[in-house]
Amino acid sequence: MSIDLAKEILSWRYEAPYDFYNNDLDTDTLRELLENPYYSVIDNSGELVGFFCIGQSAQVPSGSKFGTYSEEMIDIGIGMKPGLTGKGYGSTFFSFVLNHIQDENCIPIRLTVAKFNQRAIHLYEKFGFVRIMEFRNDSTEFIVMIKKDL
DSSP states (O other), rough: OOOOHHHHHHHHHOOTTGGOOOOOOOOOHHHHHHHEEEEEEEEESSSSSEEEEEEGGGGGGGGGTTTTOOOOOEEEEEOOOGGGGGTTTTHHHHHHHHHHHHHHHOOOOEEETTTTHHHHHHHHHHHHHHHEEEESSOOEEEEEEEEOOO
């Protein structure tokens, strides 16, 4: 992740209800993308199409108090450029991310998704992820999903 790509990602604006995923371009969020395992995904023409993160950066902090992340797994989080969402590119993008992660790891993969994001949940289920639990923070319900078979 470069500083320029991180700034571009933090400037992305999604339409409601996906505006939940909008971020502010400030020192803390920039540091989060640059100092943690975040990776940019670039297409064949050199355009930024999305990003993914692994580990603690992919976890919803309030999930820990529910024991969500107590088992050893690879946590992943993804984000795709707003102009590309909802157009059928999700499978190709997510397949790329999973292939990258699976090439380097052989333990189950876990992800946490906002419950309202049915579009993403449907995509994850197509790739063999199953729901294992739900939790709620102050404002949002989340679903935790795992993919055991690599």
